[in-house]
Amino acid sequence: MFWSIARKEIVSNLLSYKFFVVILLTAVLIFTSFFIMHRDYKQRLSDYHLIKPKPDEPIAVIPPNPLSIFVKGLDDAMTRSFEISVIGVDVRAGQESGNIIFSFFSAPDFIYIVRVVLSLVALLFGFDQVSREKEKGTLKLMLANPLSRAKVLSGKWMGNFLSLAIPFLLVTLLGFVLLIFDPDIYFSSGDLFRLAVILFISLIYIALFLSLGILISTLTKKAAASIVILLFIWAIVVFVIPNLGTLLARQIVDIPSVRALSEKREQIWTREVLLIYEDKDRIAHFQTIHDDMDKLEEDYRNKFSRLIKLSKNINRISPVASFIYAVTEIAGTGIGEEDCLKRDIIRYKNNIFQDVVINKKEYPAFNYRYRSLSQIFVQGALFDSAWLIFFVILFFALSYFAFVRYDVR
Amino acid sequence: MAKQEPILKAEDLSKRYEDGVLAVDHLNLDVHPGEVYCLLGANGAGKTTTVNLFLNFIPPTTGTCFIKEIDVTKDPLEAKKYVSFVSENVMLYGNFTARQNLDFFAKLGGKLELSKEDYHQVMRRVSLQERAFEQRVKNFSKGMRQKLGISIAIIKDAPAILLDEPTAGLDPKAAAEFLEILNELKDEGKAILMSTHDIFRAKEIADRVGIMKEGRLVMERTREELQYEDLVKIYIDYMRAEPLTV
Numbered sequence: 001m002f003w004s005i006a007r008k009e010i011v012s013n014l015l016s017y018k019f020f021v022v023i024l025l026t027a028v029l030i031f032t033s034f035f036i037m038h039r040d041y042k043q044r045l046s047d048y049h050l051i052k053p054k055p056d057e058p059i060a061v062i063p064p065n066p067l068s069i070f071v072k073g074l075d076d077a078m079t080r081s082f083e084i085s086v087i088g089v090d091v092r093a094g095q096e097s098g099n100i101i102f103s104f105f106s107a108p109d110f111i112y113i114v115r116v117v118l119s120l121v122a123l124l125f126g127f128d129q130v131s132r133e134k135e136k137g138t139l140k141l142m143l144a145n146p147l148s149r150a151k152v153l154s155g156k157w158m159g160n161f162l163s164l165a166i167p168f169l170l171v172t173l174l175g176f177v178l179l180i181f182d183p184d185i186y187f188s189s190g191d192l193f194r195l196a197v198i199l200f201i202s203l204i205y206i207a208l209f210l211s212l213g214i215l216i217s218t219l220t221k222k223a224a225a226s227i228v229i230l231l232f233i234w235a236i237v238v239f240v241i242p243n244l245g246t247l248l249a250r251q252i253v254d255i256p257s258v259r260a261l262s263e264k265r266e267q268i269w270t271r272e273v274l275l276i277y278e279d280k281d282r283i284a285h286f287q288t289i290h291d292d293m294d295k296l297e298e299d300y301r302n303k304f305s306r307l308i309k310l311s312k313n314i315n316r317i318s319p320v321a322s323f324i325y326a327v328t329e330i331a332g333t334g335i336g337e338e339d340c341l342k343r344d345i346i347r348y349k350n351n352i353f354q355d356v357v358i359n360k361k362e363y364p365a366f367n368y369r370y371r372s373l374s375q376i377f378v379q380g381a382l383f384d385s386a387w388l389i390f391f392v393i394l395f396f397a398l399s400y401f402a403f404v405r406y407d408v409r
Numbered sequence: 410m411a412k413q414e415p416i417l418k419a420e421d422l423s424k425r426y427e428d429g430v431l432a433v434d435h436l437n438l439d440v441h442p443g444e445v446y447c448l449l450g451a452n453g454a455g456k457t458t459t460v461n462l463f464l465n466f467i468p469p470t471t472g473t474c475f476i477k478e479i480d481v482t483k484d485p486l487e488a489k490k491y492v493s494f495v496s497e498n499v500m501l502y503g504n505f506t507a508r509q510n511l512d513f514f515a516k517l518g519g520k521l522e523l524s525k526e527d528y529h530q531v532m533r534r535v536s537l538q539e540r541a542f543e544q545r546v547k548n549f550s551k552g553m554r555q556k557l558g559i560s561i562a563i564i565k566d567a568p569a570i571l572l573d574e575p576t577a578g579l580d581p582k583a584a585a586e587f588l589e590i591l592n593e594l595k596d597e598g599k600a601i602l603m604s605t606h607d608i609f610r611a612k613e614i615a616d617r618v619g620i621m622k623e624g625r626l627v628m629e630r631t632r633e634e635l636q637y638e639d640l641v642k643i644y645i646d647y648m649r650a651e652p653l654t655v
């Protein structure tokens with residue numbers, strides 16, 4: 001019976017005009033996104049080959065992440081080149097970080113389409129599930145059979161989930177196959193696995209909005225009424241809350257502006273440089289500059305981390321933010337990865353200062369190793385995924401309770 | 410001949426809605442196998458509410474409905490195995506063909522292994538036009554949809570059939586055809602409870618007629634009794650009478 005209902009939902013979707021329009025539109029968007037992001041990636045890859053440091057240059061720069069085709073995240077910021085000068089001050093890391101989160105939700109990548117378009121599509125699939133059956137009188141006819149409401153609801157859920165998930169996976173797979181025809185693009189097996197995990201989390205995200213849609217449908221008597229509620233909730237959850245946290249956190253955490261920071265640096269620099277002329281021990285002054293700037297930088301980064309942490313936690317009120325955090329970290333383009341990279345760069349700079357300035361050795365090359373999936377999961381992605389699943393269950397449970405009380409007449 | 414146990418039975422059944430309307434008021438009623446029971450009554454008399462109580466769509470305030478001696482509030486899923494339901498003006502799934510609609514509801518009714526031919530046979534029996542079998546229900550007329558509705562009830566093959574104004578809006582010929590099918594089902598031994606506004610046809614088909622007023626069953630007559638009385642007159646007299654004092 002469960003599968004009878006699920007099957008009915010699938011067949012009825014396949015027979016509907018709405019379904020094809022929506023799937024076609026999604027396919028066009030996903031292919032377009034792959035196309036644009038693929039070109040963007042290749043552009044950045046060739047840029048990287050141009051600016052790639054020669055063995056004796058103290059420059060830290062990493063190649064663009066192939067997964068940024070799907071999840072752009074902070075990859076632009078991460079792939080900037082960080083020049084390390086002899087005094088070791090010129091770590092550009094953090095200078096543009098002030099607007100990380102703002103620039104965070106924009107590129108038309110795969111995840112943007114999932115986040116904005118597929119959430120709306122899933123809501124559209126769900127929002128009239130119950131109210132429409134009531135209006136057509138089929139709800140009564142169904143429930144006149146030995147069939148619990150839990151089965152009706154879960155059958156509907158499953159049927160619609162499959163109607164969404166299967167075309168979504170097929171379209172994505174097709175786009176992906178077209179991508180790997182390009183010999184310039186190489187995905188390691190690790191990348192492929194990460195991509196699979198990202199797809200899986202995207203499915204949870206879609207399930208979440210489907211459940212939300214069904215919940216709305218069990219709370220309304222008329223489909224026409226639920227569409228207004230639906231658009232309102234969608235806008236709030238997808239656009240408002242994920243940015244609200246950032247604004248709020250900025251009010252709470254006091255963080256120096258980037259201008260003030262570079263002003264401070266210049267002061268340190270001028271002060272020490274003036275002293276250098278009067279003193280024989282230049283290295284000691286370089287050391288002071290280095291240490292002071294490090295402290296300044298460290299202080300800024302700590303404050304900044306607090307800001308990020310706070311805004312992340314506020315933003316997580318909306319599972320949409322959790323979704324973004326999880327997939328960007330898994331792709332290696334998230335805030336956490338960016339932080340690791342910058343810490344690595346600082347370490348690299350300190351090494352240079354030690355090895356080259358003090359011990360007069362050769363410049364070491366900069367190598368960055370992305371965090372492993374298990375580290376990523378422990379450091380937040382597990383929580384975010386669980387949080388998404390929690391919402392799926394919550395919305396489904398709520399719609400069950402509403403449906404049990406639903407007036408079927 | 411000992412009388413068989415009733416298949417449908419309401420005992421002291423009442424329903425008061427949340428807004429205080431007493432829609433069904435201590436109703437007692439039973440329908441035996443091979444019997445057609447027609448519920449008459451003005452708009453708002455409580456007929457639909459009674460049917461909904463039998464299907465456990467709403468909980469009763471007092472009393473119990475039994476289907477094949479199963480208490481429908483206690484074991485609704487078991488009870489619903491033994492009842493088919495035809496509602497007034499059901500739209501069905503417009504994107505599905507007649508057969509697909511029939512197939513879906515047959516599966517819900519527990520008939521899992523029916524062939525295309527079985528479905529066609531049932532639709533032929535309710536005299537739905539042959540060319541409509543594989544057409545989408547979207548463009549069906551009301552009469553065609555109602556025929557499909559009764560074939561959904563027939564295919565479940567349950568011992569009890571509940572019908573809520575099934576002939577409302579049908580033309581005289583379609584209504585007559587519809588009642589002809591009911592007669593056949595009755596001869597097969599089904600217990601049929603039908604609410605209707607059509608006094609004339611009720612008199613023709615019913616083995617018993619009950620008139621509801623303000624939630625109460627104010628009159629009940631058997632077919633035999635009605636041979637000597639004028640149902641129309643009785644009905645109108647009851648409707649004219651002063652409102653019942655509660």
Ligand SMILES: Nc1ncnc2c1ncn2[C@@H]1O[C@H](COP(=O)(O)OP(=O)(O)OP(=O)(O)O)[C@@H](O)[C@H]1O
Binds near residue numbers: 431
């Ligand atoms: N959901 C509801 N909430 C409150 N009152 C209701 C509800 N449904 C029906 N009623 C009231 O219960 C009474 C009986 O209604 P019911 O629909 O059972 O009558 P009916 O005999 O089927 O009428 P009709 O011939 O118009 O179909 C009416 O007074 C109606 O207003």
Ligand SMILES: [Mg+2]
Binds near residue numbers: 457458573
């Ligand atoms: Mg009614």
